[in-house]
Amino acid sequence: MRFVKLLIEEDYEIKNHTSFKIGGKIAKVYFPETIDEFLQLGKLPVIGNLSNTLVSSFGYSGGVISTAKLQKIEISGQKVISGAGVRGPKLAQKVAEHGLSGLEFMIGFPGSVGGEVYMNAGAHGQEVSNIFKSAKIYDGKEIKTLSKGEMDFSYRHSICQDKNYIVLEAEFELVQKNPDEIKKQMDENLNFRQSHQPSLALPNCGSIFKNPEGNSAGKLLDECFVKGLKVGGAEVWENHANFIINAGDAASKDVLSLMFMMQNRVKEKFGIELMPEIRYLGDNEEEVELCKLLKVQ
Numbered sequence: 606m607r608f609v610k611l612l613i614e615e616d617y618e619i620k621n622h623t624s625f626k627i628g629g630k631i632a633k634v635y636f637p638e639t640i641d642e643f644l645q646l647g648k649l650p651v652i653g654n655l656s657n658t659l660v661s662s663f664g665y666s667g668g669v670i671s672t673a674k675l676q677k678i679e680i681s682g683q684k685v686i687s688g689a690g691v692r693g694p695k696l697a698q699k700v701a702e703h704g705l706s707g708l709e710f711m712i713g714f715p716g717s718v719g720g721e722v723y724m725n726a727g728a729h730g731q732e733v734s735n736i737f738k739s740a741k742i743y744d745g746k747e748i749k750t751l752s753k754g755e756m757d758f759s760y761r762h763s764i765c766q767d768k769n770y771i772v773l774e775a776e777f778e779l780v781q782k783n784p785d786e787i788k789k790q791m792d793e794n795l796n797f798r799q800s801h802q803p804s805l806a807l808p809n810c811g812s813i814f815k816n817p818e819g820n821s822a823g824k825l826l827d828e829c830f831v832k833g834l835k836v837g838g839a840e841v842w843e844n845h846a847n848f849i850i851n852a853g854d855a856a857s858k859d860v861l862s863l864m865f866m867m868q869n870r871v872k873e874k875f876g877i878e879l880m881p882e883i884r885y886l887g888d889n890e891e892e893v894e895l896c897k898l899l900k901v902q
């Protein structure tokens with residue numbers, strides 16, 4: 606193994622790097638750039654672009670790995686290999702320039718490719734699993750390549766969640782299309798978002814809860830009249846009941862408490878337990894207990 610000087614930030618102020626604009630200091634953030642550097646670190650919690658993560662306002666006393674430096678993009682024919690840290694919108698634009706279709710859904714939300722594979726992210730009728738070919742992952746001992754069949758993809762789920770695999774890079778198989786058609790589809794996706802979802806000017810983390818099978822979390826929450834509910838600086842968005850916005854100086858505990866109210870209302874009215882889509886990073890005991898009750902991972 607080649608030992609290299611790894612970039613490490615200590616007491617890293619994370620708040621402004623999260624899409625919720627919430628979070629305290631992280632004791633150590635490692636920024637590996639190569640696989641060798643990864644292997645030096647072992648298995649630690651991973652952060653991508655923090656667009657699906659509620660970071661504790663109390664911070665986190667451990668070390669985390671950021672994939673921000675894994676920025677490789679290789680396009681060969683209809684195959685695309687992307688480093689985990691590449692942002693979805695950047696990759697979508699890049700492949701569109703090559704007349705490759707399949708990643709149009711990534712244009713409208715700020716995830717990293719690693720986070721999107723881990724979450725099997727999707728929108729507008731497309732999801733990662735549709736175009737996924739393989740991924741290079743780190744299982745804590747070795748680097749392995751997993752095929753699509755080994756990823757156990759389902760709605761907002763991949764095997765990486767069950768096994769704590771770290772995605773280092775992913776390969777996608779796309780289809781050739783007229784670039785104008787691809788651009789039109791991406792514009793439509795962006796327009797849809799502008800009219801249906803809060804922009805990041807209202808800091809948020811995307812959908813808070815997953816859709817229960819055959820149902821819509823937003824609809825169920827709407828029927829429980831949660832729009833406008835507030836805890837501290839956290840508020841259910843007035844235009845869509847499955848979004849929480851940071852309307853002021855929201856703390857992580859405000860968000861978790863608001864989620865608790867939302868989840869309880871749906872449970873009481875419909876007998877359905879909404880499962881959180883967002884993730885938590887922190888080690889504050891009270892919040893960790895709340896996460897257990899909420900089933901936030």
Ligand SMILES: Cc1cc2nc3c(=O)[nH]c(=O)nc-3n(C[C@H](O)[C@H](O)[C@H](O)COP(=O)(O)OP(=O)(O)OC[C@H]3O[C@@H](n4cnc5c(N)ncnc54)[C@H](O)[C@@H]3O)c2cc1C
Binds near residue numbers: 624651714725802810
């Ligand atoms: C405005 C807005 C709109 C959104 N719309 C959508 C949408 O339409 N569809 C959708 O699916 N999502 C949506 N999201 C949520 C989010 O963008 C996705 O879940 C995305 O996949 C998260 O990527 P990330 O890099 O930000 O992940 P992070 O928030 O950094 O991490 C999320 C989880 O993934 C894990 N993770 C991150 N990188 C890796 C890696 N390399 N290997 C292993 N695990 C990793 C983390 O440990 C964490 O558990 C939206 C978010 C926002 C803010």
